[in-house]
Amino acid sequence: MDRIKLHNPTLRVLDIFEAVYNSIDGLTLAEISRRTGIAKGTLYPIVMTLLHEGFLQNLGSRIAIGKNCFKLGYAYVHSLNYLDILKPHMREIVAACDEICQLGILDGGDVLYVEKTEPNQAIRIESSAGKTIAAYATALGKCLLSGLSNDETAKLYPGEFIKYTARTIPDLKTLLQQLETVRDNGYAHEIGETNIDIECLAVPIKISDKVLASISVSLPIFRSTPEKTEKILDVLKFHAELIEKEFALLPMEVKLFSD
Template identity: 40%
Template sequence: MELDDMPKQHRSTARVLDVLEYLATEGQKGCTLSELSAALNAPKSSLFPILHTLADRKYVYLDKGTGRYSIGIGTYALGRAFTAGRDALELILKAMEAIVRSCEETCQLAVLDKEKVLYIGKVDSPQAIRLVSSVGARLPANCTALGKALLSGLKDEEILLLFKDRLCRMTDRSITDIQHLLAQIRAIRKGGIAWEHEESTDHVCCYAVPLRKGGKVFAAVSVSFLTFRSTPEKERLVRESLVKAQAEIEQIAEERGFVLKY
């Protein structure tokens, strides 16, 4: 089935998911109905019954003192149900912890969600000055090393159809030329390491590798660090740590037959 032939999203269901995904990125601080309305470009009259129902079912928490909504305990229960009996994420996180011990920089795990990267795991750097990021956040795939690594699992024709020649720009260094992006992705398919220097965030650079099972990319892992700590030695250490973790994770994936279902 071609991407253009996929059925359209159910509007009401999509609105509920938009609310949950946005609140997930806001963390414990949450947001008010007005702030959520502005962020989602949706009328408060349509968001209020959704929030009321989600709060009643414990998927959203309403602080009556501040009027701010945040993610509720119900979502935690769903997350636990997803991970119950599954060791894939736990094993990958252990490999990510080893990367952080080696290079002392933030390590992130992501999957591809259409033309965006969905962050599903993170191990923070012990450095006092470090990258701030959130599990559950989404960024344009063309602007991130993780995105390029994930896109390497698609054919050129699929990538062209995904972006329709419209690439997002997050900084002045973001790749907005589709042929430039494809050239980098072709190198990754041949065993190269994905990279970006200040393409998604100023003063931050990143390297990433795809994770494959049966020849298919199911996730990607990256290391991000601030440019003032970028030296030839640091970059070499980061690349070596990623390649080592890639081999370990892919071997476990083949032996145990796991993939990250999302």
Template identity: 35%
Template sequence: MRETEHRSTARVLDILELLEHVSNGLSLKEISEALKVPKSSLFPILHTLLERGYLCSESNGRGYRLGSMAFQLGNSYLKQMDGDEEIETVMQKVVDQCGETCHFAVLDRSEVLYLKKIDSPHTVRMTSRIGMRMPAYGTGLGKALLTDHSLSMLRELYPEGLKPLTEHTVTDMEVLAEQLKQSKETGFSSEREESDQDICCVAVPLRKNGKIVAALSVAVPTFRDTAEKEEQIKKLLQEAKQRIEAILQFTDLGLPNE
């Protein structure tokens, strides 16, 4: 906990952030061990969060997981974004023209946080959801968001190294830094089966006042990927980037890096 943080408030947020990454719930003991906080201190906080609907109790006795109020709170954030509908309109146009899934995401510490998604009309497409998180180094979106990061910044962001998400994930920090350097020169980031088998992705960073605040991507199953399609997607992303960056300049979306 940071010295300037209020202890009880920080513990509430630590609990919610911990359970955000767990789909099957955690017991009181597991939460206590993960946060290094006594069970006696955690129990009244968990009870209050349970009563208010931010947590729910697993029927199998496993413990606690996020409740409906946590979802409602996150959904309210998305609805309050000033340029919400305008950005989705731009994304929909990309999907209409290339027929593939389009994502809008931000960097939250070392992870990509997916905020918007327009699905491909095809039955076979990338499986993803709004609110999903992925290690930034293994995704096209993440590499776009990390474009301005130097090798030293990457080492600080990932002190334990780059763990493979698939057999194709880049796990060498220097190789990743070189990829980001190339992305900065070309304006595009890409990955092929680094985070999902049989999925490739092309992405662009979105800037506000020169600073990367978000990223936009198109994800394509590898069997539909061709050189022609990739060029089409790059052109569509570049056009969408210009439109969305114009929206960002005149709206406050409440993005983490604005």
């Protein structure tokens, strides 16, 4: 939108906030005037009002951002759906790999598919947002389970494992061995365990060393090559690191859904 069509008095307030926000130690009234181009006579009553309302604060002779600005920022973060952060990364992963990207979280002993992004050439797979499947049979699920202790994992699977295909792992012992490999390598690789024709690679998303979620790329086995597998892992790890950094900047516990 063209700046000249906007409300000039409001723009002055926003210019003041931007000037003060970008100064760690605060600014004097004269410095704010110079940085914003607002005459002191016009600037003074605006600043006094913002000080009175708690959106600015005095630091001696200098002026800094006030606590009510923090409250506004916190309210924004609290209302944010974290999928809004994740979805752009998933689209970039799809663009780079030209294969399906999925996001999952742990739901008991299952992986709950939260989001799915597809390329134009996608081959249909059964997973979709809201669907669950045994975590032990998927790369997403194995990444999620890698954040649990062996005892915690064992409690999730007291009975026999469902065999989705002939390649589905048979038992808890095999799962625990694979989870050690996932922890060592930083990713999970599953071939034909839930769909005999599909291969999947996944990486965990961690906050403070806790596995929060996992993202994956699924592709038909006939399109898989060692070179493509390496590229997919590089792309997944790159975006997982970016996502973790973005979440780490948020001043609250990370959730995937707004309350």
